[in-house]
Amino acid sequence: xxxxxxxxxxxxxxxxxxxxxxxxxxxxxxxxxxxxxxxxxxxxxxxxxxxxxxxxxxxxxxxxxxxxxxxxxxxxxxxxxxxxxxxxxxxxxxxxxxxxxxxxxxxxxxxxxxxxxxxxxxxxxxxxxxxxxxxxxxxxxxxxxxxxxxxxxxxxxxxxxxxxxxxxxxxxxxxxxxxxxxxxxxxxxxxxxxxxxxxxxxxxxxxxxxxxxxxxxxxxxxxxxxxxxxxxxxxxxxxxxxxxxxxxxxxxxxxxxxxxxxxxxxxxxxxxxxxxxxxxxxxxxxxxxxxxxxxxxxxxxxxxxxxxxxxxxxxxxxxxxxxxxxxxxxxxxxxxxxxxxxxxxxxxxxxxxxxxxxxxxxxxxxxxxxxxxxxxxxxxxxxxxxxxxxxxxxxxxxxxxxxxxxxxxxxxxxxxxxxxxxxxx
RNA sequence: GGUGACGUGGGUGAGUGGCUGAAACCACCGGUUUGCUAAACCGACGUACUCUUAACGGGGUACCGCGGGUUCGAAUCCCGCCGUCACCGCCA
Numbered sequence: 001x002x003x004x005x006x007x008x009x010x011x012x013x014x015x016x017x018x019x020x021x022x023x024x025x026x027x028x029x030x031x032x033x034x035x036x037x038x039x040x041x042x043x044x045x046x047x048x049x050x051x052x053x054x055x056x057x058x059x060x061x062x063x064x065x066x067x068x069x070x071x072x073x074x075x076x077x078x079x080x081x082x083x084x085x086x087x088x089x090x091x092x093x094x095x096x097x098x099x100x101x102x103x104x105x106x107x108x109x110x111x112x113x114x115x116x117x118x119x120x121x122x123x124x125x126x127x128x129x130x131x132x133x134x135x136x137x138x139x140x141x142x143x144x145x146x147x148x149x150x151x152x153x154x155x156x157x158x159x160x161x162x163x164x165x166x167x168x169x170x171x172x173x174x175x176x177x178x179x180x181x182x183x184x185x186x187x188x189x190x191x192x193x194x195x196x197x198x199x200x201x202x203x204x205x206x207x208x209x210x211x212x213x214x215x216x217x218x219x220x221x222x223x224x225x226x227x228x229x230x231x232x233x234x235x236x237x238x239x240x241x242x243x244x245x246x247x248x249x250x251x252x253x254x255x256x257x258x259x260x261x262x263x264x265x266x267x268x269x270x271x272x273x274x275x276x277x278x279x280x281x282x283x284x285x286x287x288x289x290x291x292x293x294x295x296x297x298x299x300x301x302x303x304x305x306x307x308x309x310x311x312x313x314x315x316x317x318x319x320x321x322x323x324x325x326x327x328x329x330x331x332x333x334x335x336x337x338x339x340x341x342x343x344x345x346x347x348x349x350x351x352x353x354x355x356x357x358x359x360x361x362x363x364x365x366x367x368x369x370x371x372x373x374x375x376x377x378x379x380x381x382x383x384x385x386x387x388x389x390x391x392x393x394x395x396x397x398x399x400x401x402x403x404x405x406x407x408x409x410x411x412x413x414x415x416x417x418x419x420x421x422x423x424x425x
Numbered sequence: 426g427g428u429g430a431c432g433u434g435g436g437u438g439a440g441u442g443g444c445u446g447a448a449a450c451c452a453c454c455g456g457u458u459u460g461c462u463a464a465a466c467c468g469a470c471g472u473a474c475u476c477u478u479a480a481c482g483g484g485g486u487a488c489c490g491c492g493g494g495u496u497c498g499a500a501u502c503c504c505g506c507c508g509u510c511a512c513c514g515c516c517a
Contacts, residue, residue, distance in 0.1 A: 045475055049486040059498040063443045081497045
């Protein structure tokens with residue numbers, strides 16, 4: 001949620017930003033509506049406050065009059081207060097009304113993009129921020145896509161997942177399961193080495209939590225919902241982990257706060273069909289290690305670069321070819337100010353697969369969750385950032401395809417202490 | 426799931442209708458004293474909204490788990506919800 005004061009002070013910048021984010025032209029009116037509503041809110045607030053002040057004053061007098069036995073005067077004042085009360089009740093109702101409307105409108109406005117975000121409406125418009133400089137791996141004509149390799153070596157079984165649950169819920173088996181667990185451990189250990197605190201959060205969250213990071217109200221359809229208990233299955237660890245600091249006022253010296261967490265992620269996703277969603281390309285449940293940073297507004301973009309370096313380091317160590325994209329306005333998430341996607345080249349499919357998304361949300365999430373730090377005598381919203389480091393399913397897909405040999409799948413060196421084997425066959 | 430107790434500021438904890446935005450103590454912060462540390466003493470010490478001020482600051486309103494109610498007036502009384510703890514039942 002954008003800060004009201006920011007909108008007020010930077011209206012033209014907001015409008016311009018919304019355009020880059022492909023906010024519908026006819027919806028731009030919402031900004032003026034918001035400001036107008038807020039003007040009304042202030043006025044009502046002021047009026048109500050002075051009414052209540054008067055009431056408090058009178059009440060005090062009544063008490064004194066009663067004590068000194070001046071019943072008649074007290075009675076007269078009581079009537080006066082009764083009239084005030086009615087008026088105050090009306091103002092209060094209208095104030096609550098205005099606030100609710102304001103909130104509703106504010107929730108509709110996406111974050112505005114950082115100045116470096118390129119314009120565009122679709123994935124093709126994303127800017128290649130860092131290309132893969134050396135040649136891409138070329139496999140022979142008999143190279144297999146990962147879903148066939150999985151079948152050949154018993155890495156994971158999607159049909160078994162259908163039996164147990166439904167489509168998009170892979171069952172990892174044997175060395176495949178071990179590989180999955182090795183990757184999780186490797187990613188966590190790397191994050192811990194880089195100074196992140198490991199957390200194991202709940203996999204289900206309540207409505208407040210989902211709203212604070214921006215999943216609600218607009219992306220309701222993306223999450224699984226447990227109706228009976230009013231809980232959402234998390235689509236990413238970002239949601240519970242960032243919310244650890246909801247309604248918290250930090251000391252400036254606490255920043256930055258760096259956390260990492262492994263969780264399964266659940267995505268309903270309307271989804272398309274065909275080759276693009278085959279195998280592990282798109283599933284309803286996948287494992288991911290997430291990194292989350294809460295930082296000082298002046299430092300957050302520097303931190304974003306460090307996060308990019310961290311993720312790059314992981315992919316380097318796994319010896320996977322990748323590129324980094326700077327997402328265009330139209331392809332960015334509702335909540336983000338700047339997002340970089342990492343894509344790994346999956347050599348048999350000859351496709352780039354998104355394995356990480358690293359974003360700075362600036363104060364968009366912290367405003368919703370009232371996450372601040374002490375800045376001298378006042379408080380200020382912190383910047384929140386997060387990134388996948390990394391999403392497992394597609395990493396496994398790329399590893400299987402890129403590392404296939406007639407003897408089996410070659411496990412990258414860094415993982416061997418975790419897997420205990422060098423060849424998956 | 427059942428029964429009982431309880432939910433006050435960063436912490437402990439006082440407060441059963443007006444003098445309580447809230448005692449006291451601890452922690453934190455500033456200062457005095459001090460060779461350093463410690464101790465002692467003094468002072469400051471919530472958040473949000475709003476009005477006012479060039480600014481420092483000052484005024485007002487709301488908030489004692491959350492929501493509603495009674496009352497001229499509620500942390501304090503009533504109702505609902507949520508949560509915590511204890512005991513019982515069940516259980517990885």
